[in-house]
Amino acid sequence: MKGLLTLKELSVEKVKEIINYALKLKKGYRISYPDKKMATLFFEDSTRTHYSFQVALMNLGIKVLDFDSKESSVNKGETLYDTVRTLESLGIDGVIIRHSADEYYKELEGIEIPIFNAGDGKGQHPTQSLLDLMTIYEEYGHFEGLKVTIAGDIAHSRVAHTNIDIMTRLGMDVYITGPEEFNDHSARFIPFEKAIDEMDILMLLRVQFERHQEKMKMTKEEYHQNYGLTYERMKRMKDNAIIMHPAPINRGVEIANEVAECEKSRIYKQMTNGVFIRMAVISMALDGKL
Ligand code: CP
Numbered sequence: 001m002k003g004l005l006t007l008k009e010l011s012v013e014k015v016k017e018i019i020n021y022a023l024k025l026k027k028g029y030r031i032s033y034p035d036k037k038m039a040t041l042f043f044e045d046s047t048r049t050h051y052s053f054q055v056a057l058m059n060l061g062i063k064v065l066d067f068d069s070k071e072s073s074v075n076k077g078e079t080l081y082d083t084v085r086t087l088e089s090l091g092i093d094g095v096i097i098r099h100s101a102d103e104y105y106k107e108l109e110g111i112e113i114p115i116f117n118a119g120d121g122k123g124q125h126p127t128q129s130l131l132d133l134m135t136i137y138e139e140y141g142h143f144e145g146l147k148v149t150i151a152g153d154i155a156h157s158r159v160a161h162t163n164i165d166i167m168t169r170l171g172m173d174v175y176i177t178g179p180e181e182f183n184d185h186s187a188r189f190i191p192f193e194k195a196i197d198e199m200d201i202l203m204l205l206r207v208q209f210e211r212h213q214e215k216m217k218m219t220k221e222e223y224h225q226n227y228g229l230t231y232e233r234m235k236r237m238k239d240n241a242i243i244m245h246p247a248p249i250n251r252g253v254e255i256a257n258e259v260a261e262c263e264k265s266r267i268y269k270q271m272t273n274g275v276f277i278r279m280a281v282i283s284m285a286l287d288g289k290l
Contacts, residue, residue, distance in 0.1 A: 003094065003114030004281050004290060005105050006124045007166045014290075015166060019134045022273065022280040031283055032061035038094040038282070039065040039087050042118065043074075046098055048247060048271055049118045049127070053096045056278035065092065081107050088113050094285065114285040116278075122158055122211065127281060128246050129162040131274040133170070135266050136201060138273075139242055144171035149195035151177045152205035152227060152254050155184040156212065159246045160205060178205075178227055181217055192226070196233045203244040204229055204254045220253045229255045234262060242266050 007015065038057055042050050057064045067087070074083060084095055094114040097104065102121035119125045133143070140146060148167060154160045154176050164187045167174045175190040176183065183189060195202060207216065207223060218226070229243065234256075237243075243255075243265045251257045260267060284290040 001105065001108065001111065001115055002290075003116045003285050004126050005115065005117045007126045007129055007162055008124075012169050015130070015133065015170070018130055018277065018280050018284065018290075019137055021284065022130070022134050022276040023138070025279050025283075026273070026276045030059075033283075033286055034061045036061075036093040036286065037063040037065060037091065038096065039067050039092050040096045040118075041067040041069065041083070041098070043069050043097075043099045044119065046118070048274060049098060049125075052271065052274040053116070053118060053127075053278050055275050056282060059275065059279055060282060062093075062282070079107070080104060081111075084108055084111050084115075094282065114282075114290075116281065116285070119158055122156055122161070124162045125158040125246075126162060127274065127278055128159050129166055130281070131270055131277040132159075132163060132203070132244060132246070133166065134273045134277055135244065135270050136242075138269075139266070140200070143167070145173065146200045147173045147175070147198060148201040148203060149175040149177050149190055149199045150187070150203045150205065151192060151195065151229075153182045153207045154178060154186060154205065155182045156208040157205050161186060163203070175199075179216075179218070179223070193233075196229075196236050198238070200238065200241055201244060202229065202237065202241065203246075204249075205246070206248060206250055207253055220250075224253055224256075228253060229259050231256055231258055234259045234264060237264060244270060247271065 040053055054064050096116045096118050098118035100121055102123040104120050117126055150160045164174055174187050176187045177190050177192045177195050245267045249255055249260055
């Protein structure tokens with residue numbers, strides 16, 4: 001299948017090529033595809049990914065069709081394959097899909113237009129990881145040897161799983177932390193207080209209540225007390241350390257309100273970089289480089 005489904009299919013060299021292209025686009029380089037049309041299909045809620053893909057398409061001169069699953073024949077039982085096959089038949093040149101099913105794209109074997117995965121269940125979120133890496137690269141100029149901890153609801157996070165794999169392959173020193181109930185042992189564990197003191201990058205995750213089968217064992221207040229990045233904890237971080245978060249953020253749960261936009265926070269820069277990363281992957285796919 002063409003497009004971008006997971007980062008597992010990309011070499012480290014290709015990941016760096018995407019980041020460098022996104023940086024070039026951020027500096028003002030422009031390329032346009034005025035004859036192309038692409039559709040965004042979001043079967044799960046989204047603010048950042050949905051609209052940043054749309055802005056990326058607009059910046060590339062590509063016409064955008066925003067598929068509304070709630071007013072479509074999905075309600076009559078149409079399968080994901082038939083929806084995408086229909087859009088392909090109508091002359092759509094690529095689709096961007098977010099879906100609650102892990103590896104939904106396996107159902108799309110036979111589709112010839114590029115498919116960009118905007119998040120599949122608890123599986124992967126490739127463009128989120130790429131924008132995270134771009135933000136880290138802008139900060140430090142390299143990846144090798146950087147110490148990063150991903151903190152919080154690891155077990156339910158496609159962002160954590162995508163990042164753990166690619167960050168390890170890039171030579172970063174990757175740890176996870178958080179409550180035992182969210183630890184899926186996908187990376188080395190480090191106590192939260194130790195991570196605060198030692199990391200170059202602290203990546204906080206939203207507690208993903210909507211994915212929980214069982215109620216969280218602690219209250220939101222207890223979570224904040226034990227695992228939240230409070231102002232006092234933020235002040236203990238290394239001088240050049242940065243705070244990241246894929247967002248949406250739960251202010252007052254995993255991050256204190258006053259820390260979300262502090263000097264160390266790169267949360268809104270991550271969102272800005274997302275537009276350029278999405279422009280880069282769409283452009284590379286259309287040019288046969290992905
Ligand atoms: N980071 C992220 O995927 O945010 P949305 O769910 O708002 O797209």
